[in-house]
Amino acid sequence: MQKQLTTTCNQLIDKLRKEKILKKEEYLCLIKNKRDCSEYLYKNAREVCDSIYGKDIYIRGLIEFTNYCKNDCIYCGIRKSNKNADRYRLTVEQILDCANQGYNLGFRTFVLQGGEDGFYSDEILEEIVRKIKLKYPDCAITLSIGERSFESYKRLKKAGADRYLLRHETANKKHYEKIHPNTMSYDNRIRCLYDLKELEYQVGAGFMVGSPYQTVENLAEELLFLKKLNPNMCGIGPFVSHKDTPFKNEKSGTVEMTLFMLGLIRLTLPNVLLPATTALGTIDPLGREKGIKAGANVLMPNLSPSNVREKYMLYDNKICIGDEAAQCIKCLKTRISTTGYNIVVDRGDYKSI
Secondary structure (H helix, E strand, O other): OHHHHHHHHHHHHHHHHHHOOOOHHHHHHHHHOHHHOHHHHHHHHHHHHHHHHOOEEEEOEEEEEEOOOOOOOOOOOOOOOOOOOOOOEOOHHHHHHHHHHHHHOOOOEEEEEEOOOOOOOHHHHHHHHHHHHHHOOOOEEEEEOOOOOHHHHHHHHHHOOOEEEOOOEOOOHHHHHHHOOOOOOHHHHHHHHHHHHHOOOEEEEOEEEOOOOOOHHHHHHHHHHHHHHOOOEEOOEEOOOOOOOOOOOOOOOOHHHHHHHHHHHHHHOOOOEOEOOHHHHHHOOOHHHHHHHOOOOEEOOEOOOHHHHOOOOOOOOOOOOOOOHHHHHHHHHHHHHOOOOEEEOOOOOOOOO
16 A cells, blocks of 8 residues: 555656646645655656756855834744844945955855835835946846835836745735734735736745645645746745744744655746755754755855844744854855755856746
């Protein structure tokens, strides 16, 4: 019986690799029986990724420039209602200093990430993007600053932004409403993703694995949603609780399920840029290395000033908050070399078929 189940799962993985899509019930079969076919999935995911991106692992320099946020997402440590959060904002000069340091360390993509902070108007953000682009025209700029209007996205694209990362967190509307306040809208989040695609950003979506109220059916729905959206990037990671949120006592997502979803995403979207996230490294010391072996090909080390990193705490026990950027990249290069892959100095653009 067990052997037959493994054979069935492996046949589904073969089908997914060939057709790049499964039915919901087929994805469910794999997710429910992941222990019987995980190694076969990872083998196929790596072969597919290698055929497109080789042994290259791309790095993105993460600049967390503000932890103010107007939203009150129930799972998030920088939610508006968290009175214990030590708030900060980086100046334009500080952000440029981070980019300068990152460029000298070999980064060719910068990710400007922050809460939805109204202090940073379109004008200020345009100034930041233009100045980075002017000084480093060979670099890509990714923005990860939440929901904005079509016009705002258009202005930032015109200023020089190349990519935009907006994690949808869950593709199921009812689930979305359970982990967000009623002031936030699932429909608006999805609208933003399609606005970004219309404006020809390289678009990144993503979701939490193991968030409260999530079901295996929800996870299967994620894969169907991603196939339809067809993003250039997909950032997924395990849910990790934060002590100052209503979900403080909820269990974190697992390494095993996160890795399995990475593998399924790689076969569903072969060309996608797929990070092994910091959250994965937080719940497992070798999480990022395992992520690469499961199909990931992107890492996002932190370039933020070390004195603010512990303030940008979306979840508890976040790793690497005390390391200088130079230390972090040296450590990562050594660790990743053990997987048979190599960190490269490259913008790491999406490769279409």
